[in-house]
Amino acid sequence: MKDYRAYSYWLETCGDDLTPRPPLAGSTEVDVAILGAGFTGLWTAYHLLKREPGLTVAVVEAEIAGFGASGRNGGWCYAGMAVPPAEMTRRYGEESARATARAMIGSVDDVEAVAAEEGIAADITRGGAIEFARAEYQLPKIRAMAEEFAAIGLGDRVVWLDPPEAAAHLNVPGALGAVWTKDGLAVQPAKLVRGLARAVERHGGVIYERTPVLDYTGGERPVLVTERGEVRARRAIILAGEAYLARLDKLRRHVIPLTSNIVLTEPLPPDAWEEIGWEGRATVGGFGPSGGYIQRTADGRIAFGPYWARYPFASRVDDALDHDEEVYERARRSLRTWFPQTEQCRITHAWGGVLGAPRDQMPTMGFNRRTKVGLAFGYTGEGVAAANLSGRTLADLITETDSVLTRLPMANHLPKEWEPEPLRWAGVNYVRKAYRKLDEEAERTGSYPKRKTMAQLLFDR
Numbered sequence: 001m002k003d004y005r006a007y008s009y010w011l012e013t014c015g016d017d018l019t020p021r022p023p024l025a026g027s028t029e030v031d032v033a034i035l036g037a038g039f040t041g042l043w044t045a046y047h048l049l050k051r052e053p054g055l056t057v058a059v060v061e062a063e064i065a066g067f068g069a070s071g072r073n074g075g076w077c078y079a080g081m082a083v084p085p086a087e088m089t090r091r092y093g094e095e096s097a098r099a100t101a102r103a104m105i106g107s108v109d110d111v112e113a114v115a116a117e118e119g120i121a122a123d124i125t126r127g128g129a130i131e132f133a134r135a136e137y138q139l140p141k142i143r144a145m146a147e148e149f150a151a152i153g154l155g156d157r158v159v160w161l162d163p164p165e166a167a168a169h170l171n172v173p174g175a176l177g178a179v180w181t182k183d184g185l186a187v188q189p190a191k192l193v194r195g196l197a198r199a200v201e202r203h204g205g206v207i208y209e210r211t212p213v214l215d216y217t218g219g220e221r222p223v224l225v226t227e228r229g230e231v232r233a234r235r236a237i238i239l240a241g242e243a244y245l246a247r248l249d250k251l252r253r254h255v256i257p258l259t260s261n262i263v264l265t266e267p268l269p270p271d272a273w274e275e276i277g278w279e280g281r282a283t284v285g286g287f288g289p290s291g292g293y294i295q296r297t298a299d300g301r302i303a304f305g306p307y308w309a310r311y312p313f314a315s316r317v318d319d320a321l322d323h324d325e326e327v328y329e330r331a332r333r334s335l336r337t338w339f340p341q342t343e344q345c346r347i348t349h350a351w352g353g354v355l356g357a358p359r360d361q362m363p364t365m366g367f368n369r370r371t372k373v374g375l376a377f378g379y380t381g382e383g384v385a386a387a388n389l390s391g392r393t394l395a396d397l398i399t400e401t402d403s404v405l406t407r408l409p410m411a412n413h414l415p416k417e418w419e420p421e422p423l424r425w426a427g428v429n430y431v432r433k434a435y436r437k438l439d440e441e442a443e444r445t446g447s448y449p450k451r452k453t454m455a456q457l458l459f460d461r
Protein backbone atom coordinates (compact mmCIF):
# COMPACT_ATOMS: atom_id res chain seq x y z
CA MET A 1 0.00 0.00 0.00
CA LYS A 2 1.27 3.48 -0.85
CA ASP A 3 2.18 5.84 1.96
CA TYR A 4 -0.09 8.69 0.90
CA ARG A 5 1.30 10.95 3.61
CA ALA A 6 4.57 11.09 1.68
CA TYR A 7 3.00 12.90 -1.30
CA SER A 8 2.95 16.35 0.34
CA TYR A 9 3.31 18.13 3.66
CA TRP A 10 -0.36 19.01 3.35
CA LEU A 11 -1.44 15.36 3.10
CA GLU A 12 0.96 14.45 5.92
CA THR A 13 -0.57 17.01 8.27
CA CYS A 14 -4.21 17.03 7.16
CA GLY A 15 -5.33 15.10 10.23
CA ASP A 16 -6.65 12.01 8.38
CA ASP A 17 -4.87 8.68 8.53
CA LEU A 18 -5.44 8.42 4.75
CA THR A 19 -6.54 4.78 4.82
CA PRO A 20 -8.31 4.33 1.49
CA ARG A 21 -12.08 4.03 1.42
CA PRO A 22 -13.36 0.70 0.02
CA PRO A 23 -13.03 0.28 -3.76
CA LEU A 24 -15.92 -0.40 -6.11
CA ALA A 25 -17.20 -3.91 -5.40
CA GLY A 26 -18.91 -4.75 -8.70
CA SER A 27 -21.04 -3.00 -11.28
CA THR A 28 -23.58 -0.47 -10.12
CA GLU A 29 -25.95 2.18 -11.43
CA VAL A 30 -26.31 5.76 -10.18
CA ASP A 31 -27.64 9.07 -11.44
CA VAL A 32 -24.22 10.70 -11.81
CA ALA A 33 -20.82 8.97 -11.91
CA ILE A 34 -17.71 11.10 -11.51
CA LEU A 35 -14.11 10.14 -12.35
CA GLY A 36 -11.68 11.74 -9.87
CA ALA A 37 -11.89 12.84 -6.25
CA GLY A 38 -9.93 16.06 -6.52
CA PHE A 39 -11.47 19.52 -6.19
CA THR A 40 -13.22 19.28 -9.57
CA GLY A 41 -14.93 15.95 -8.98
CA LEU A 42 -15.82 16.70 -5.39
CA TRP A 43 -17.18 20.22 -6.00
CA THR A 44 -19.32 18.78 -8.79
CA ALA A 45 -20.63 16.05 -6.49
CA TYR A 46 -21.18 18.50 -3.65
CA HIS A 47 -23.16 21.04 -5.66
CA LEU A 48 -25.23 18.38 -7.40
CA LEU A 49 -26.19 16.87 -4.06
CA LYS A 50 -27.04 20.24 -2.58
CA ARG A 51 -29.14 21.06 -5.63
CA GLU A 52 -31.00 17.72 -5.78
CA PRO A 53 -30.65 15.95 -2.45
CA GLY A 54 -32.24 12.72 -3.73
CA LEU A 55 -29.63 12.25 -6.46
CA THR A 56 -27.34 9.22 -6.34
CA VAL A 57 -23.74 10.29 -7.00
CA ALA A 58 -20.67 8.04 -7.12
CA VAL A 59 -17.12 9.36 -7.26
CA VAL A 60 -14.59 6.86 -8.59
CA GLU A 61 -10.99 7.62 -7.61
CA ALA A 62 -7.83 5.78 -8.71
CA GLU A 63 -6.00 6.46 -5.43
CA ILE A 64 -7.50 8.45 -2.53
CA ALA A 65 -9.41 11.72 -2.37
CA GLY A 66 -6.89 14.54 -2.72
CA PHE A 67 -4.14 12.35 -4.17
CA GLY A 68 -3.65 14.59 -7.21
CA ALA A 69 -2.80 18.26 -7.47
CA SER A 70 -5.65 19.10 -5.09
CA GLY A 71 -3.75 17.63 -2.15
CA ARG A 72 -0.38 19.05 -3.12
CA ASN A 73 -0.77 22.59 -4.45
CA GLY A 74 0.41 25.98 -3.23
CA GLY A 75 -2.88 26.78 -1.53
CA TRP A 76 -3.67 29.87 -3.60
CA CYS A 77 -7.44 29.88 -3.85
CA TYR A 78 -7.86 33.16 -5.68
CA ALA A 79 -9.93 34.78 -8.40
CA GLY A 80 -7.25 34.69 -11.11
CA MET A 81 -7.60 32.39 -14.10
CA ALA A 82 -5.17 30.98 -16.65
CA VAL A 83 -6.67 33.14 -19.39
CA PRO A 84 -6.45 36.74 -18.14
CA PRO A 85 -9.18 39.37 -18.80
CA ALA A 86 -7.56 41.03 -21.83
CA GLU A 87 -7.17 37.71 -23.61
CA MET A 88 -10.69 36.67 -22.55
CA THR A 89 -12.00 39.93 -24.01
CA ARG A 90 -10.09 39.37 -27.23
CA ARG A 91 -11.44 35.83 -27.60
CA TYR A 92 -15.00 36.17 -26.25
CA GLY A 93 -15.80 39.86 -25.75
CA GLU A 94 -15.80 42.16 -22.76
CA GLU A 95 -19.05 40.93 -21.27
CA SER A 96 -17.87 37.33 -21.13
CA ALA A 97 -14.54 38.43 -19.64
CA ARG A 98 -16.37 40.35 -16.91
CA ALA A 99 -18.81 37.50 -16.23
CA THR A 100 -15.91 35.05 -15.95
CA ALA A 101 -13.98 37.30 -13.57
CA ARG A 102 -17.10 37.75 -11.43
CA ALA A 103 -17.76 34.01 -11.44
CA MET A 104 -14.21 33.40 -10.21
CA ILE A 105 -14.80 35.87 -7.36
CA GLY A 106 -17.99 33.92 -6.66
CA SER A 107 -15.94 30.73 -6.45
CA VAL A 108 -13.60 32.17 -3.83
CA ASP A 109 -16.68 33.20 -1.83
CA ASP A 110 -18.27 29.78 -2.29
CA VAL A 111 -15.15 27.90 -1.10
CA GLU A 112 -15.03 30.04 2.02
CA ALA A 113 -18.78 29.77 2.68
CA VAL A 114 -19.00 25.99 2.16
CA ALA A 115 -15.95 25.40 4.35
CA ALA A 116 -17.64 27.39 7.11
CA GLU A 117 -21.03 25.71 6.60
CA GLU A 118 -19.58 22.21 6.50
CA GLY A 119 -17.14 22.74 9.35
CA ILE A 120 -14.08 22.15 7.15
CA ALA A 121 -11.12 23.53 9.09
CA ALA A 122 -8.64 24.14 6.28
CA ASP A 123 -6.53 26.95 7.80
CA ILE A 124 -8.32 29.43 5.57
CA THR A 125 -7.32 33.09 5.70
CA ARG A 126 -8.77 35.71 3.36
CA GLY A 127 -5.80 37.91 2.50
CA GLY A 128 -6.01 37.97 -1.29
CA ALA A 129 -3.05 37.33 -3.57
CA ILE A 130 -0.17 39.76 -4.06
CA GLU A 131 2.12 39.52 -7.06
CA PHE A 132 5.33 41.51 -6.85
CA ALA A 133 7.64 43.16 -9.36
CA ARG A 134 11.20 42.86 -8.08
CA ALA A 135 12.92 44.24 -11.19
CA GLU A 136 12.08 47.12 -13.54
CA TYR A 137 11.37 44.81 -16.47
CA GLN A 138 8.63 43.09 -14.46
CA LEU A 139 6.71 46.29 -13.81
CA PRO A 140 4.80 46.50 -17.11
CA LYS A 141 3.47 42.96 -16.67
CA ILE A 142 2.34 43.63 -13.08
CA ARG A 143 0.77 46.98 -13.99
CA ALA A 144 -1.01 45.40 -16.95
CA MET A 145 -2.65 42.89 -14.63
CA ALA A 146 -4.36 45.66 -12.66
CA GLU A 147 -5.21 47.57 -15.85
CA GLU A 148 -6.83 44.51 -17.42
CA PHE A 149 -9.24 44.18 -14.51
CA ALA A 150 -9.94 47.92 -14.54
CA ALA A 151 -10.80 47.66 -18.25
CA ILE A 152 -13.61 45.19 -17.48
CA GLY A 153 -14.93 47.29 -14.60
CA LEU A 154 -13.29 45.36 -11.75
CA GLY A 155 -10.59 47.89 -10.93
CA ASP A 156 -11.67 47.85 -7.29
CA ARG A 157 -11.00 44.07 -6.96
CA VAL A 158 -7.48 43.96 -8.44
CA VAL A 159 -5.39 46.95 -7.44
CA TRP A 160 -1.92 48.30 -7.91
CA LEU A 161 0.18 48.67 -4.73
CA ASP A 162 3.14 51.02 -4.72
CA PRO A 163 6.14 49.91 -2.62
CA PRO A 164 5.01 51.39 0.74
CA GLU A 165 1.50 49.96 0.25
CA ALA A 166 2.95 46.56 -0.61
CA ALA A 167 5.24 46.74 2.43
CA ALA A 168 2.18 47.18 4.63
CA HIS A 169 1.32 43.58 3.66
CA LEU A 170 4.83 42.16 3.80
CA ASN A 171 8.43 43.14 3.29
CA VAL A 172 10.07 41.77 0.18
CA PRO A 173 13.58 43.04 -0.65
CA GLY A 174 13.73 45.09 -3.84
CA ALA A 175 9.97 45.29 -4.27
CA LEU A 176 9.12 47.92 -6.88
CA GLY A 177 5.37 47.49 -6.69
CA ALA A 178 2.74 44.80 -6.68
CA VAL A 179 -0.72 43.93 -7.82
CA TRP A 180 -3.19 42.77 -5.19
CA THR A 181 -6.09 40.51 -6.12
CA LYS A 182 -8.30 41.09 -3.13
CA ASP A 183 -10.48 38.04 -3.64
CA GLY A 184 -8.29 35.22 -2.48
CA LEU A 185 -7.79 32.74 0.32
CA ALA A 186 -4.74 30.95 1.61
CA VAL A 187 -5.80 27.36 2.23
CA GLN A 188 -4.30 24.11 3.47
CA PRO A 189 -5.39 22.27 0.32
CA ALA A 190 -5.37 18.72 1.67
CA LYS A 191 -7.51 19.69 4.64
CA LEU A 192 -9.91 21.36 2.21
CA VAL A 193 -10.14 18.50 -0.27
CA ARG A 194 -10.37 15.80 2.41
CA GLY A 195 -13.00 17.79 4.29
CA LEU A 196 -14.93 18.29 1.08
CA ALA A 197 -14.88 14.51 0.46
CA ARG A 198 -16.46 13.97 3.88
CA ALA A 199 -19.06 16.67 3.16
CA VAL A 200 -19.96 14.89 -0.10
CA GLU A 201 -20.49 11.68 1.87
CA ARG A 202 -22.59 13.45 4.49
CA HIS A 203 -24.86 14.66 1.70
CA GLY A 204 -25.28 11.10 0.39
CA GLY A 205 -22.48 10.74 -2.19
CA VAL A 206 -20.39 7.58 -2.33
CA ILE A 207 -16.64 7.66 -2.96
CA TYR A 208 -14.86 4.55 -4.22
CA GLU A 209 -11.10 4.76 -3.77
CA ARG A 210 -8.28 2.68 -5.28
CA THR A 211 -10.49 2.18 -8.36
CA PRO A 212 -8.88 3.42 -11.60
CA VAL A 213 -11.25 4.17 -14.45
CA LEU A 214 -9.88 2.50 -17.59
CA ASP A 215 -12.34 3.79 -20.17
CA TYR A 216 -15.71 5.44 -20.58
CA THR A 217 -18.54 5.55 -23.08
CA GLY A 218 -21.22 8.15 -23.63
CA GLY A 219 -24.83 7.49 -24.64
CA GLU A 220 -28.28 6.89 -23.17
CA ARG A 221 -26.62 5.10 -20.22
CA PRO A 222 -23.06 6.48 -20.11
CA VAL A 223 -20.53 4.29 -18.31
CA LEU A 224 -17.27 4.50 -16.38
CA VAL A 225 -15.38 1.26 -16.91
CA THR A 226 -13.09 -0.07 -14.17
CA GLU A 227 -11.37 -3.39 -13.46
CA ARG A 228 -13.85 -3.90 -10.64
CA GLY A 229 -16.97 -3.39 -12.69
CA GLU A 230 -18.85 -0.64 -14.45
CA VAL A 231 -20.55 2.42 -13.04
CA ARG A 232 -23.52 3.17 -15.27
CA ALA A 233 -25.18 6.53 -15.00
CA ARG A 234 -28.72 7.64 -15.71
CA ARG A 235 -28.00 11.37 -15.95
CA ALA A 236 -24.28 11.96 -16.54
CA ILE A 237 -20.71 10.84 -16.25
CA ILE A 238 -18.13 13.50 -15.43
CA LEU A 239 -14.44 13.21 -16.26
CA ALA A 240 -12.61 15.22 -13.60
CA GLY A 241 -9.11 13.75 -13.71
CA GLU A 242 -7.17 16.91 -14.82
CA ALA A 243 -3.60 16.10 -15.88
CA TYR A 244 -4.21 12.35 -15.49
CA LEU A 245 -6.93 12.40 -18.15
CA ALA A 246 -4.17 12.05 -20.73
CA ARG A 247 -3.95 8.42 -19.58
CA LEU A 248 -7.33 7.67 -21.16
CA ASP A 249 -7.01 6.79 -24.85
CA LYS A 250 -9.96 8.98 -25.80
CA LEU A 251 -8.47 12.08 -24.15
CA ARG A 252 -4.79 11.50 -24.82
CA ARG A 253 -4.38 14.79 -26.70
CA HIS A 254 -6.85 16.95 -24.76
CA VAL A 255 -4.43 17.90 -22.01
CA ILE A 256 -0.75 17.61 -21.14
CA PRO A 257 0.64 17.07 -17.65
CA LEU A 258 3.16 19.65 -16.45
CA THR A 259 5.08 19.26 -13.21
CA SER A 260 5.20 21.75 -10.38
CA ASN A 261 7.23 21.46 -7.19
CA ILE A 262 7.26 23.07 -3.76
CA VAL A 263 9.84 23.36 -0.97
CA LEU A 264 8.80 24.08 2.61
CA THR A 265 10.82 25.64 5.41
CA GLU A 266 10.73 24.76 9.06
CA PRO A 267 8.71 27.28 11.13
CA LEU A 268 10.46 30.65 11.09
CA PRO A 269 11.43 32.21 14.45
CA PRO A 270 9.27 35.11 15.74
CA ASP A 271 11.93 37.76 15.00
CA ALA A 272 11.99 36.69 11.33
CA TRP A 273 8.23 37.06 11.14
CA GLU A 274 8.49 40.45 12.78
CA GLU A 275 10.83 41.59 10.00
CA ILE A 276 8.74 40.11 7.19
CA GLY A 277 5.30 41.06 8.51
CA TRP A 278 2.80 39.16 6.36
CA GLU A 279 0.17 38.93 9.08
CA GLY A 280 -2.70 38.88 6.56
CA ARG A 281 -1.26 35.70 4.98
CA ALA A 282 -1.96 36.92 1.42
CA THR A 283 -0.60 34.37 -1.00
CA VAL A 284 2.42 35.87 -2.73
CA GLY A 285 3.97 35.51 -6.15
CA GLY A 286 6.38 36.97 -8.63
CA PHE A 287 7.84 36.38 -12.06
CA GLY A 288 11.25 36.06 -13.68
CA PRO A 289 13.86 33.36 -13.10
CA SER A 290 13.54 33.54 -9.30
CA GLY A 291 9.76 33.89 -9.34
CA GLY A 292 7.25 31.51 -7.88
CA TYR A 293 4.09 31.04 -5.87
CA ILE A 294 4.47 31.40 -2.13
CA GLN A 295 2.40 30.83 0.97
CA ARG A 296 2.91 31.69 4.63
CA THR A 297 1.44 28.58 6.21
CA ALA A 298 -0.81 28.67 9.24
CA ASP A 299 1.98 27.04 11.28
CA GLY A 300 4.53 29.73 10.41
CA ARG A 301 6.48 28.12 7.56
CA ILE A 302 7.03 29.33 4.02
CA ALA A 303 6.01 27.16 1.06
CA PHE A 304 7.78 28.18 -2.17
CA GLY A 305 6.98 26.79 -5.61
CA PRO A 306 9.17 28.01 -8.47
CA TYR A 307 7.63 28.46 -11.91
CA TRP A 308 9.76 25.73 -13.43
CA ALA A 309 7.69 23.04 -15.09
CA ARG A 310 8.63 19.92 -16.98
CA TYR A 311 6.61 17.97 -19.52
CA PRO A 312 7.04 14.17 -19.62
CA PHE A 313 7.29 12.57 -23.05
CA ALA A 314 3.96 11.12 -24.28
CA SER A 315 2.25 12.68 -21.23
CA ARG A 316 3.34 9.73 -19.07
CA VAL A 317 2.61 10.49 -15.42
CA ASP A 318 4.19 8.45 -12.66
CA ASP A 319 5.48 9.05 -9.13
CA ALA A 320 9.04 9.54 -10.39
CA LEU A 321 7.94 12.92 -11.77
CA ASP A 322 7.14 14.21 -8.28
CA HIS A 323 10.73 14.87 -7.24
CA ASP A 324 13.24 17.02 -9.03
CA GLU A 325 16.44 17.97 -7.21
CA GLU A 326 17.35 20.64 -9.75
CA VAL A 327 14.03 22.40 -9.21
CA TYR A 328 14.32 22.08 -5.42
CA GLU A 329 17.77 23.67 -5.54
CA ARG A 330 16.41 26.51 -7.67
CA ALA A 331 13.54 26.92 -5.20
CA ARG A 332 15.90 27.07 -2.20
CA ARG A 333 18.04 29.72 -3.91
CA SER A 334 15.07 31.80 -5.04
CA LEU A 335 13.36 31.60 -1.67
CA ARG A 336 16.40 33.23 -0.04
CA THR A 337 16.28 36.15 -2.42
CA TRP A 338 12.69 36.78 -1.39
CA PHE A 339 13.20 36.20 2.31
CA PRO A 340 16.85 36.46 3.43
CA GLN A 341 15.54 35.60 6.90
CA THR A 342 15.26 31.98 5.70
CA GLU A 343 19.04 31.72 5.11
CA GLN A 344 19.53 29.59 8.23
CA CYS A 345 16.20 27.77 8.00
CA ARG A 346 16.02 24.10 7.24
CA ILE A 347 13.94 22.92 4.31
CA THR A 348 11.91 20.14 5.89
CA HIS A 349 9.73 19.04 2.98
CA ALA A 350 9.80 19.05 -0.81
CA TRP A 351 7.28 17.51 -3.15
CA GLY A 352 5.64 17.87 -6.53
CA GLY A 353 2.71 16.90 -8.66
CA VAL A 354 1.17 17.41 -12.06
CA LEU A 355 -1.24 20.00 -13.35
CA GLY A 356 -3.16 19.89 -16.60
CA ALA A 357 -2.44 22.26 -19.48
CA PRO A 358 -4.82 22.52 -22.45
CA ARG A 359 -3.51 23.51 -25.88
CA ASP A 360 -5.24 26.92 -25.83
CA GLN A 361 -4.86 27.66 -22.07
CA MET A 362 -8.65 27.67 -21.78
CA PRO A 363 -10.29 25.51 -19.11
CA THR A 364 -13.22 23.36 -20.19
CA MET A 365 -16.29 23.03 -17.92
CA GLY A 366 -18.75 21.43 -20.32
CA PHE A 367 -21.52 18.84 -20.51
CA ASN A 368 -22.74 17.25 -23.70
CA ARG A 369 -26.47 16.57 -23.33
CA ARG A 370 -26.48 14.11 -26.21
CA THR A 371 -23.65 11.86 -24.97
CA LYS A 372 -24.27 12.72 -21.29
CA VAL A 373 -20.51 13.16 -20.82
CA GLY A 374 -19.18 16.09 -18.80
CA LEU A 375 -15.59 17.25 -18.91
CA ALA A 376 -13.87 19.72 -16.58
CA PHE A 377 -10.13 20.24 -16.71
CA GLY A 378 -7.31 22.43 -17.97
CA TYR A 379 -6.62 25.06 -15.32
CA THR A 380 -2.87 25.37 -16.09
CA GLY A 381 -1.90 25.61 -12.43
CA GLU A 382 -4.73 27.92 -11.42
CA GLY A 383 -7.33 25.39 -10.46
CA VAL A 384 -8.08 25.65 -6.76
CA ALA A 385 -10.84 28.23 -7.15
CA ALA A 386 -11.55 27.38 -10.82
CA ALA A 387 -12.36 23.76 -9.89
CA ASN A 388 -15.14 25.10 -7.67
CA LEU A 389 -16.43 27.02 -10.69
CA SER A 390 -16.34 23.79 -12.69
CA GLY A 391 -18.39 22.07 -10.00
CA ARG A 392 -21.00 24.81 -9.85
CA THR A 393 -21.19 25.09 -13.64
CA LEU A 394 -21.53 21.34 -14.19
CA ALA A 395 -24.20 21.14 -11.49
CA ASP A 396 -26.18 23.79 -13.39
CA LEU A 397 -25.63 22.10 -16.74
CA ILE A 398 -26.60 18.62 -15.54
CA THR A 399 -29.71 19.84 -13.72
CA GLU A 400 -30.57 21.99 -16.76
CA THR A 401 -30.53 25.16 -14.71
CA ASP A 402 -30.04 28.15 -16.97
CA SER A 403 -27.63 30.48 -15.17
CA VAL A 404 -24.86 32.99 -15.71
CA LEU A 405 -22.43 30.10 -15.31
CA THR A 406 -23.86 27.99 -18.11
CA ARG A 407 -23.29 30.89 -20.50
CA LEU A 408 -19.62 31.38 -19.60
CA PRO A 409 -17.14 30.61 -22.38
CA MET A 410 -15.73 27.63 -20.46
CA ALA A 411 -19.15 25.95 -20.48
CA ASN A 412 -19.30 26.00 -24.27
CA HIS A 413 -15.65 25.47 -24.89
CA LEU A 414 -14.46 22.60 -27.07
CA PRO A 415 -10.95 21.48 -26.15
CA LYS A 416 -8.31 21.98 -28.79
CA GLU A 417 -6.10 18.95 -29.26
CA TRP A 418 -2.35 18.93 -28.71
CA GLU A 419 -0.10 17.77 -31.52
CA PRO A 420 0.83 14.06 -31.67
CA GLU A 421 4.22 12.93 -30.35
CA PRO A 422 7.08 13.46 -30.89
CA LEU A 423 6.02 16.87 -32.21
CA ARG A 424 4.29 17.71 -28.92
CA TRP A 425 7.34 16.98 -26.80
CA ALA A 426 9.63 18.92 -29.11
CA GLY A 427 7.23 21.88 -29.33
CA VAL A 428 6.45 22.14 -25.62
CA ASN A 429 10.10 21.96 -24.66
CA TYR A 430 11.15 24.41 -27.33
CA VAL A 431 8.61 26.97 -26.12
CA ARG A 432 9.39 26.44 -22.44
CA LYS A 433 13.13 26.81 -23.00
CA ALA A 434 12.61 29.88 -25.16
CA TYR A 435 10.53 31.58 -22.45
CA ARG A 436 13.09 30.72 -19.78
CA LYS A 437 15.80 32.23 -21.96
CA LEU A 438 13.72 35.37 -22.42
CA ASP A 439 13.27 35.74 -18.66
CA GLU A 440 16.97 35.18 -18.03
CA GLU A 441 17.89 37.71 -20.68
CA ALA A 442 15.48 40.27 -19.22
CA GLU A 443 16.93 39.65 -15.76
CA ARG A 444 20.45 40.24 -17.13
CA THR A 445 19.78 43.20 -19.42
CA GLY A 446 16.86 44.79 -17.54
CA SER A 447 14.32 44.52 -20.34
CA TYR A 448 12.63 42.09 -22.69
CA PRO A 449 13.73 42.20 -26.35
CA LYS A 450 11.56 44.64 -28.36
CA ARG A 451 10.91 42.21 -31.18
CA LYS A 452 8.83 39.08 -30.49
CA THR A 453 10.69 35.77 -30.62
CA MET A 454 9.50 32.77 -32.60
CA ALA A 455 8.23 31.13 -29.40
CA GLN A 456 6.17 34.20 -28.54
CA LEU A 457 4.69 34.27 -32.02
CA LEU A 458 3.83 30.57 -31.77
CA PHE A 459 2.53 30.52 -28.20
CA ASP A 460 2.08 33.92 -26.64
CA ARG A 461 1.24 34.00 -22.95
Ligand SMILES: Cc1cc2nc3c(=O)[nH]c(=O)nc-3n(C[C@H](O)[C@H](O)[C@H](O)COP(=O)(O)OP(=O)(O)OC[C@H]3O[C@@H](n4cnc5c(N)ncnc54)[C@H](O)[C@@H]3O)c2cc1C
Binds near residue numbers: 068262353382
Ligand atom coordinates in the same frame (compact mmCIF):
# COMPACT_ATOMS: atom_id res chain seq x y z
C1 LIG B 1 2.59 21.54 -7.03
C2 LIG B 1 1.34 22.23 -7.51
C3 LIG B 1 1.04 23.50 -7.04
C4 LIG B 1 -0.14 24.14 -7.44
N1 LIG B 1 -0.47 25.34 -6.88
C5 LIG B 1 -1.68 25.89 -7.13
C6 LIG B 1 -2.13 27.01 -6.41
O1 LIG B 1 -1.47 27.47 -5.48
N2 LIG B 1 -3.33 27.56 -6.76
C7 LIG B 1 -4.10 27.04 -7.77
O2 LIG B 1 -5.17 27.59 -8.07
N3 LIG B 1 -3.73 25.91 -8.42
C8 LIG B 1 -2.56 25.31 -8.10
N4 LIG B 1 -2.20 24.14 -8.72
C9 LIG B 1 -3.18 23.51 -9.62
C10 LIG B 1 -4.34 22.91 -8.84
O3 LIG B 1 -3.86 22.17 -7.75
C11 LIG B 1 -5.18 22.05 -9.76
O4 LIG B 1 -5.58 22.81 -10.88
C12 LIG B 1 -6.43 21.51 -9.09
O5 LIG B 1 -6.14 20.91 -7.86
C13 LIG B 1 -7.10 20.52 -10.04
O6 LIG B 1 -8.07 19.79 -9.35
P1 LIG B 1 -8.68 18.53 -10.07
O7 LIG B 1 -9.64 17.91 -9.14
O8 LIG B 1 -9.19 18.92 -11.41
O9 LIG B 1 -7.44 17.58 -10.35
P2 LIG B 1 -6.61 16.67 -9.33
O10 LIG B 1 -6.52 17.25 -8.00
O11 LIG B 1 -5.33 16.31 -10.02
O12 LIG B 1 -7.51 15.41 -9.18
C14 LIG B 1 -7.72 14.48 -10.18
C15 LIG B 1 -8.06 13.17 -9.48
O13 LIG B 1 -8.52 12.25 -10.42
C16 LIG B 1 -7.96 11.00 -10.15
N5 LIG B 1 -7.94 10.27 -11.41
C17 LIG B 1 -7.30 10.63 -12.53
N6 LIG B 1 -7.47 9.73 -13.49
C18 LIG B 1 -8.27 8.79 -12.98
C19 LIG B 1 -8.81 7.57 -13.48
N7 LIG B 1 -8.57 7.16 -14.73
N8 LIG B 1 -9.62 6.84 -12.68
C20 LIG B 1 -9.90 7.26 -11.44
N9 LIG B 1 -9.39 8.39 -10.89
C21 LIG B 1 -8.59 9.13 -11.66
C22 LIG B 1 -6.58 11.32 -9.62
O14 LIG B 1 -6.04 10.25 -8.86
C23 LIG B 1 -6.84 12.56 -8.80
O15 LIG B 1 -7.14 12.27 -7.46
C24 LIG B 1 -1.01 23.50 -8.37
C25 LIG B 1 -0.69 22.22 -8.86
C26 LIG B 1 0.47 21.58 -8.44
C27 LIG B 1 0.79 20.21 -8.97
